[in-house]
Amino acid sequence: MTQLVEARKGLVTKEMKEAAKNEPRSAEDLRTDVEEGVTVVIKNTNRKGTTAMAVGKHLKTKVNANIGTSGDKADITEEMAKLHAAIDAGADAVMDLSTGGDLVAIRKAILDESSVPIGTVPLYQAAVEGALKGKSFIELEGEALFDVIEAQAEEGVDFMTVHSGVNLRALERIKGEDRIMGIVSRGGALTAEWMRQNKKENPLYEGYDRLIKIAKKYDVILSLGDGLRPGCLHDATDRAQIEELITLGELCRRARAEGVQVMIEGPGHVPIDQIEANIILQKQLCDGAPFYVLGPLVTDIAPGYDHITSAIGGAIAAKAGADFLCYVTPTEHLSLPGVDDVREGVIASRIAAHAGDIAKNRDFMKEDNKLSRARKALDWDTQIQLAINPEKAKRLRDSVPPEDGDVCSMCSNLCAIKVGG
Amino acid sequence: MTQLVEARKGLVTKEMKEAAKNEPRSAEDLRTDVEEGVTVVIKNTNRKGTTAMAVGKHLKTKVNANIGTSGDKADITEEMAKLHAAIDAGADAVMDLSTGGDLVAIRKAILDESSVPIGTVPLYQAAVEGALKGKSFIELEGEALFDVIEAQAEEGVDFMTVHSGVNLRALERIKGEDRIMGIVSRGGALTAEWMRQNKKENPLYEGYDRLIKIAKKYDVILSLGDGLRPGCLHDATDRAQIEELITLGELCRRARAEGVQVMIEGPGHVPIDQIEANIILQKQLCDGAPFYVLGPLVTDIAPGYDHITSAIGGAIAAKAGADFLCYVTPTEHLSLPGVDDVREGVIASRIAAHAGDIAKNRDFMKEDNKLSRARKALDWDTQIQLAINPEKAKRLRDSVPPEDGDVCSMCSNLCAIKVGG
Numbered sequence: 001m002t003q004l005v006e007a008r009k010g011l012v013t014k015e016m017k018e019a020a021k022n023e024p025r026s027a028e029d030l031r032t033d034v035e036e037g038v039t040v041v042i043k044n045t046n047r048k049g050t051t052a053m054a055v056g057k058h059l060k061t062k063v064n065a066n067i068g069t070s071g072d073k074a075d076i077t078e079e080m081a082k083l084h085a086a087i088d089a090g091a092d093a094v095m096d097l098s099t100g101g102d103l104v105a106i107r108k109a110i111l112d113e114s115s116v117p118i119g120t121v122p123l124y125q126a127a128v129e130g131a132l133k134g135k136s137f138i139e140l141e142g143e144a145l146f147d148v149i150e151a152q153a154e155e156g157v158d159f160m161t162v163h164s165g166v167n168l169r170a171l172e173r174i175k176g177e178d179r180i181m182g183i184v185s186r187g188g189a190l191t192a193e194w195m196r197q198n199k200k201e202n203p204l205y206e207g208y209d210r211l212i213k214i215a216k217k218y219d220v221i222l223s224l225g226d227g228l229r230p231g232c233l234h235d236a237t238d239r240a241q242i243e244e245l246i247t248l249g250e251l252c253r254r255a256r257a258e259g260v261q262v263m264i265e266g267p268g269h270v271p272i273d274q275i276e277a278n279i280i281l282q283k284q285l286c287d288g289a290p291f292y293v294l295g296p297l298v299t300d301i302a303p304g305y306d307h308i309t310s311a312i313g314g315a316i317a318a319k320a321g322a323d324f325l326c327y328v329t330p331t332e333h334l335s336l337p338g339v340d341d342v343r344e345g346v347i348a349s350r351i352a353a354h355a356g357d358i359a360k361n362r363d364f365m366k367e368d369n370k371l372s373r374a375r376k377a378l379d380w381d382t383q384i385q386l387a388i389n390p391e392k393a394k395r396l397r398d399s400v401p402p403e404d405g406d407v408c409s410m411c412s413n414l415c416a417i418k419v420g421g
Numbered sequence: 422m423t424q425l426v427e428a429r430k431g432l433v434t435k436e437m438k439e440a441a442k443n444e445p446r447s448a449e450d451l452r453t454d455v456e457e458g459v460t461v462v463i464k465n466t467n468r469k470g471t472t473a474m475a476v477g478k479h480l481k482t483k484v485n486a487n488i489g490t491s492g493d494k495a496d497i498t499e500e501m502a503k504l505h506a507a508i509d510a511g512a513d514a515v516m517d518l519s520t521g522g523d524l525v526a527i528r529k530a531i532l533d534e535s536s537v538p539i540g541t542v543p544l545y546q547a548a549v550e551g552a553l554k555g556k557s558f559i560e561l562e563g564e565a566l567f568d569v570i571e572a573q574a575e576e577g578v579d580f581m582t583v584h585s586g587v588n589l590r591a592l593e594r595i596k597g598e599d600r601i602m603g604i605v606s607r608g609g610a611l612t613a614e615w616m617r618q619n620k621k622e623n624p625l626y627e628g629y630d631r632l633i634k635i636a637k638k639y640d641v642i643l644s645l646g647d648g649l650r651p652g653c654l655h656d657a658t659d660r661a662q663i664e665e666l667i668t669l670g671e672l673c674r675r676a677r678a679e680g681v682q683v684m685i686e687g688p689g690h691v692p693i694d695q696i697e698a699n700i701i702l703q704k705q706l707c708d709g710a711p712f713y714v715l716g717p718l719v720t721d722i723a724p725g726y727d728h729i730t731s732a733i734g735g736a737i738a739a740k741a742g743a744d745f746l747c748y749v750t751p752t753e754h755l756s757l758p759g760v761d762d763v764r765e766g767v768i769a770s771r772i773a774a775h776a777g778d779i780a781k782n783r784d785f786m787k788e789d790n791k792l793s794r795a796r797k798a799l800d801w802d803t804q805i806q807l808a809i810n811p812e813k814a815k816r817l818r819d820s821v822p823p824e825d826g827d828v829c830s831m832c833s834n835l836c837a838i839k840v841g842g
Contacts, residue, residue: 071833072823099835127835137840180793182842186835189842196841231837232793233779233786272740273780298736298776300789300796303804304813308732308769312776315719315733319693333796333804334817336830348729355719355733358654359694365654368721372601372653375721375754383724383754392725396755402493409757412492414520414548414607416652419558420617421603421610 002219003041003052005259007034015041015052024363025058033057037252038288039323040261042093042117045219047156053092053117055263056290060364061318061353062092064119064292064326065346067110070336074101076109082342083110089346089389091327093159095119099128107155117158119223122149123187123204137190142203150214159221161265162211163187164204164251165244166227171195174228174240181231184268188227208251215260222255222262223292224248229268232300236270237278249285256287263290263324266317270296275313279320292324293317306332307348314349318356325349347388378406378417423640424462424473426680428455436462436473445784446479454478458673459709460744461682463514463538466640468577474513474538476684477711481785482739482774483513485540485713485747486767488531491757495522497530503763504531510767510810512748514580516540520549528576538579540644543570544608544625558611563624571635580642582686583632584608585625585672586665587648592616595649595661602652605689609648629672636681643676643683644713645669650689653721657691658699670706677708684711684745687738691717696734700741713745714738727753728769735770739777746770768810799827799838 006013012031019041020027033039039056055062065086067079079098086094093116098106103125111118126148130140149160166188174183183189191202204211215222228244230236245264252262264286270278275296282291296313297306310328318325329337329345337345357364367386374382380397387393400409407415427434433452440462441448454460460477476483486507488500500519507515514537519527524546532539547569551561570581587609595604604610612623625632636643649665651657666685673683685707691699696717703712717734718727731749739746750758750766758766778785788807795803801818808814821830828836 070830071835072830073821100833124835131834180790181797182838184837184842186832186837186840189837189840190835193841231842232796233789234793271779271783271786272736272776299772299779300792301775301807302768302772302809303792304808304810304817305768305772308729308772309776311729312733312736312773315693316737331817331820331831334814334829334831335819335821335823338820347723347726351720351723351726351729352733354722355693355730358692358720362692365692368654369601371721371724372655375653376602386722387725388723389725393755396725396752398756399752399759400494400756402756408755409491409493410752410755411607412521413552414492414545414611416605416607416610417603419607419610420614421605421652 002216002259002261003034004256004261007031015043018051019054023054023059024361030054036288037256040221040263040290042158042221043219044153044156044158046154047158050115050117055324057288057323059323061322061357062324063090063346063349063353064093064095064324065091065342066095066097066326067342068096068098069100069106071100073336076101076106078339079106080109080113081339083114085339085343086346087114087116089343090350091116091346093117093119097121097124099124103128111156119159119161120152120157121161121187122152123163123190127190138194138197142207145203146207146210149211153214153218153220157220159223161187161223161225162204163191163225163227164202164208164211165224165247166191166202167205167247168195168201170228170240170244170247173243177238177240179235179238181235183228184231185225185227185229187225191227208254212255212258212260215255216258222260224251224262224264226265226267230270232269233271236267237274241267245282245285249287252286252289263292266291266293267296268294269300270298270313272298272312272316275316276320279317279322283321290323291321292326293322294326295328297328303333304330306330307345311348311352314352315355318353319359325353350388376417423637423680423682424455425677425682428452436464439472440475444475444480445782451475457709458677459711461642461684461711463579463642464640465574465577465579467575468579471536471538476745478709478744480744482743482778483745484511484767484770484774485514485516485745486512486763487516487518487747488763489517489519490521490527492521494757497522497527499760500527501530501534502760504534506760506764507767508535508537510764511771512537512767514538514540518542518545520545524549532577540580540582541573541578542582542608543573544584544611548611559615559618563628566624567628567631570632574635574639574641578641580644582608582644582646583625584612584646584648585623585629585632586645586668587612587623588626588668589616589622591649591661591665591668594664598659598661600656600659602656604649605652606646606648606650608646612648629675633676633679633681636676637679643681645672645683645685647686647688651691653690654692657688658695662688666703666706670708673707673710684713687712687714688717689715690721691719691734693719693733693737696737697741700738700743704742711744712742713747714743715747716749718749724754725751727751728766732769732773735773736776739774740780746774771809797838
């Protein structure tokens with residue numbers, strides 16, 4: 001039974017009650033939202049030892065952290081450190097995007113250790129396992145992909161990115177575009193290349209009903225991936241991207257009709273003035289389904305600072321109605337992130353989510369007011385304790401210690417508060 | 422002669438020609454803009470060895486870096502290192518906000534070394550010098566303040582923050598507000614306390630005509646400070662802030678009538694949904710004068726990350742029409758920034774400015790497209806060279822080196838571009 005099926009029966013489930021905690025929404029309201037499809041309650045029926053988490057309308061904007069190995073570095077100990085860094089920094093969910101080493105063992109360790117929902121992109125495992133068997137990804141049968149999806153669902157993976165929208169029609173559209181970057185989604189690029197070489201439709205589009213059945217069995221959230229998302233500002237909001245989004249809207253409705261919960265994934269790299277339009281369009285074309293955006297990055301010139309370019313886009317997206325932000329780390333476009341990058345990425349994304357939440361609901365500003373009151377009272381212990389990263393706040397304050405413990409070394413004896421402001 | 426006086430005569434000055442370089446505006450257009458007061462061309466007539474820089478409508482959004490000593494740390498060598506770090510990172514202007522050590526010597530060194538315009542808050546020097554003479558700021562006569570202003574203008578300071586809008590009426594308004602933070606501007610707090618203790622009007626309000634005369638003599642830009650700017654989200658856009666803004670609009674008109682160029686300073690801490698309204702209001706109340714904003718910070722919970730909270734607010738402000746962003750460093754609210762903090766602050770602010778510029782004029786996206794083309798071509802040397810901080814981009818790329826030099830260690834052999842995306 002999925003949460004959506006239960007919601008339609010009018011049942012307020014244990015998972016809805018869990019997910020409603022610390023949200024500005026009651027469990028009963030959450031049931032209504034799930035029934036409408038504007039919210040998903042995330043928890044694989046096989047997952048043990050975690051509480052359900054909700055993503056959607058009226059709720060706190062959530063933050064996801066991508067971790068995982070690559071062909072260049074597959075260190076399971078470091079991945080576990082990244083998992084804990086992400087959760088400690090406040091990530092609401094983690095995706096294991098491993099593509100190097102023993103993928104099954106890494107995922108099992110992450111599922112065992114994680115207190116938050118875990119997502120994956122099953123296509124990666126299919127591609128990597130194919131390569132291990134000496135086959136190129138092109139030689140893979142669609143069957144292998146469904147096997148991986150079923151296996152991961154059984155293991156307890158809570159949400160999965162599936163690039164079902166990358167169909168022949170979308171590839172036809174992209175031909176006519178003058179994109180600079182082409183296809184930059186790993187899953188999208190692999191799928192498109194498979195389709196081009198095999199001259200066949202995307203198995204995850206053609207076999208979408210089969211995907212729905214697996215998702216329904218374990219209440220896996222289908223996170224419909226935007227395989228054709230723009231990879232630079234120039235390519236944003238083009239016909240190929242919107243063609244795919246229309247298809248994702250249709251696929252969303254089909255899954256929901258069968259009682260399967262759905263999120264939609266979104267861009268990517270977007271000029272700041274197009275972000276709101278992207279959110280409005282997604283909500284309209286996908287019947288209000290939760291929107292899970294990557295960034296968006298608002299400039300391409302800042303590799304090394306893409307946690308900041310993404311925080312700008314993420315805040316504007318959250319204000320406009322995006323429900324779930326996928327973090328971006330400082331190493332995006334440059335290398336596999338390390339533990340520090342993961343923490344900094346989560347914090348930047350949480351700042352963006354929180355700024356957007358305040359615009360939608362002033363109740364979220366209570367945390368800000370608490371810290372401001374401590375600041376006015378020159379109560380440094382409380383300021384540091386309430387800071388999004390107390391360790392860093394303390395370290396910076398101590399970097400140039402003030403003689404007068406009431407103030408900080410920025411203004412010293414001319415502190416506006418101390419002066420009588 | 423000021424640039425505004427020259428513009429009114431229809432003269433395209435050498436300074437206008439210098440300032441129009443690398444801008445999407447001709448020198449003749451700039452003349453029109455200066456005449457209208459929507460743009461200022463910054464260069465003190467006594468300043469030597471620098472080129473003029475313009476701030477205003479149609480132009481690239483500019484970034485200012487605050488440096489300077491405090492009572493807790495007054496190291497002139499470090500301040501010079503901060504000056505160079507700021508300029509190297511791309512700051513368009515620098516403010517010397519020193520309040521510790523030999524203020525005249527520090528300022529002279531900064532004026533001598535800087536290739537970009539220098540701003541100050543003369544009130545700080547008056548307050549510090551008063552204290553050195555054993556007087557509290559309260560005992561100072563208004564005369565001392567005008568002496569400092571005249572001396573700094575003669576030295577070549579290009580723009581000065583003057584808190585002329587903190588008048589008795591504004592203080593009356595603030596009494597009725599339930600602010601958490603009260604007055605957080607150093608200049609605003611000092612001025613208000615002086616007025617309260619002495620029961621007198623603000624000398625910079627009462628003696629505004631005298632201020633205009635000094636500014637006119639050296640073509641110093643008057644940057645009308647928002648002494649009552651909000652110090653936390655809760656206090657944003659309140660009656661006291663807007664009362665002062667109305668006065669700043671009147672003062673702006675009076676200065677312009679005498680041929681003096683004016684910028685208006687703005688908040689501060691502002692919820693993300695109120696930023697655009699703040700910009701629209703300033704443009705309307707101040708006859709389109711250039712708007713110089715600090716941040717704005719979009720949440721109070723992130724000391725240690727206020728370069729990021731400010732980049733979010735700054736990007737939205739720039740998109741909405743803010744012309745000049747004052748950077749905020751990671752140490753804001755915690756300590757005097759060091760050299761690294763200055764660099765990171767400038768870069769975060771430049772990202773914000775650039776994201777906003779793209780929204781207003783797609784010509785600014787050319788830099789992004791260049792980097793994207795290098796990314797598509799897997800041309801790493803060019804990607805790094807075009808990055809906003811090439812050193813950091815290279816360091817991060819090398820942190821987990823890829824086996825295949827074409828890709829990066831994030832996706833390794835599954836690089837979407839390499840796969841055929």
